[in-house]
Amino acid sequence: MGYNPFSLHRKTILVTGASSGIGQGIAIICSKMGAAVIASGRNLQKLENTFDLLADSRHKITAVDLTNSESVRKMVEELPPLDGIVHCAGIGQRIPCKLLTENAVDEVMDINFKAPVLLQAELLRQKKIRKGASIVFIASIASWSASFGNSVYSASKGALISYANCLSIELAPQKIRVNCISPAMVRTDLIYQEGVEEGNLIEDEKKYPLKRYGTPEDIANLVVYMLSDASTWMTGSNVEISGGGKLG
Numbered sequence: 001m002g003y004n005p006f007s008l009h010r011k012t013i014l015v016t017g018a019s020s021g022i023g024q025g026i027a028i029i030c031s032k033m034g035a036a037v038i039a040s041g042r043n044l045q046k047l048e049n050t051f052d053l054l055a056d057s058r059h060k061i062t063a064v065d066l067t068n069s070e071s072v073r074k075m076v077e078e079l080p081p082l083d084g085i086v087h088c089a090g091i092g093q094r095i096p097c098k099l100l101t102e103n104a105v106d107e108v109m110d111i112n113f114k115a116p117v118l119l120q121a122e123l124l125r126q127k128k129i130r131k132g133a134s135i136v137f138i139a140s141i142a143s144w145s146a147s148f149g150n151s152v153y154s155a156s157k158g159a160l161i162s163y164a165n166c167l168s169i170e171l172a173p174q175k176i177r178v179n180c181i182s183p184a185m186v187r188t189d190l191i192y193q194e195g196v197e198e199g200n201l202i203e204d205e206k207k208y209p210l211k212r213y214g215t216p217e218d219i220a221n222l223v224v225y226m227l228s229d230a231s232t233w234m235t236g237s238n239v240e241i242s243g244g245g246k247l248g
Contacts, residue, residue, distance in 0.1 A: 005230035009034035013227060014082050016066065016119070017089030019046035021188035022138060024053070025216025026086050026223050031055040033224050038079065040064055041089070066115035076122045081130050084227040085123065087116040088138040090156075092190050094149035105152050112156035117163055132175045134227045137164045138219070139180045141242055157182070161238050168236035177235040179226050184242035186214040209244030 013030050017023030019041030027039045031054040039054075041047045044063040051061050064075045066089055090112045095104055116137065123129055142150055143158035161180050168178035185191065191201065205212050222241055225231055 006224060006228045007034050008084075008224065008227060011083035011227065012036045012038065012080055013084040013086065014038045014040065014079065015086045015088060016040045016116070017087075017138075018050050018061075019043045020050075021190055022183070022186055022216045022219050023086070023088035024050045026088060026220040027059075028053050028055075029217060029220035029224055030084075030086075030227070031059060033228075035084070035227075036060075038062060038082075040066075040075070042066075066119055067110050069118065072119055072122055076119075076126050076128060079123075079128050082123070082128055082133060083130055084134045084136070085120070085129070086136045086138065086223055086227070087120070087160075089115060090138070093153050095152070096149050097151050100152065108152045108156050109159075112153070113159045113163070116160065120167065129174075129176060132232075133177070134231070135164075135167070135171075135176065135178045136223055136226045137161070137178075137180045138223075139164075139182045139238065141182045141184050141240055143182065145184075164238075165236055172235060177226075177231065179231075179234060179236070180238040181219060181222055181226070182238055182240050182242075183214055183219050184208070184240075184245055186216065186219060188216060207245060208242070212243060214241065214243060 008030055013035040015023055015027045015037060018027040018039035027037050027050055031037045037054060037059040039047055039050050039061045042065055047061040047063055051059060062075055064071045066072060091108060093108045137160050139161050140157040142154040143161055164178050164180050171178060
């Protein structure tokens with residue numbers, strides 16, 4: 001095999017939110033690039049579907065609720081040493097500010113912000129991250145691009161970016177890199193769960209210079225770069241991937 005700095009050969013990568021959407025796309029592409037993938041999600045059946053799409057059968061799946069601290073602790077205990085982590089688990093929400101409740105705020109912040117932060121803390125406590133590893137957080141351009149009803153989701157992603165910036169400084173002495181990716185709209189089941197009609201999505205796509213939303217594969221290819229040795233001088237960055245759209 002010739003030299004390929006983008007290869008993930010001999011790397012073990014944990015991907016959360018791998019049961020569908022962007023997380024599933026990341027798991028699949030990482031497996032095709034040579035990584036041993038540990039795919040995590042809440043729904044075992046969906047994770048099994050993801051497993052069937054991976055490049056070979058040497059990968060693992062682990063069904064876990066990342067908001068349950070004891071379940072997270074047990075999962076981390078069973079993990080091998082990791083060369084990469086992709087924090088992708090998350091949910092969307094659209095509620096006007098005046099209609100927000102404590103439960104609505106907690107639901108989004110617990111999954112989008114608190115869960116990855118506490119998982120990351122547990123991985124560090126149990127020393128599961130190898131020196132020179134790469135950590136990637138899937139954020140969103142929503143952190144700075146305002147839209148109606150998207151306040152708490154936007155805030156959760158902004159908080160995640162701020163956290164990642166601090167984590168990058170703390171882990172730099174171990175040569176562990178920490179970066180964020182902020183996509184614009186990506187065609188996954190998540191956008192349909194918000195009840196948006198297909199016709200409206202097609203019209204919105206026309207606002208993008210490249211005239212389309214992203215795909216999970218678009219995001220996954222950027223993740224591979226961040227996980228690979230091609231990006232060893234990159235940390236504390238937040239990379240926008242938006243089809244050329246400067247929204248907000």
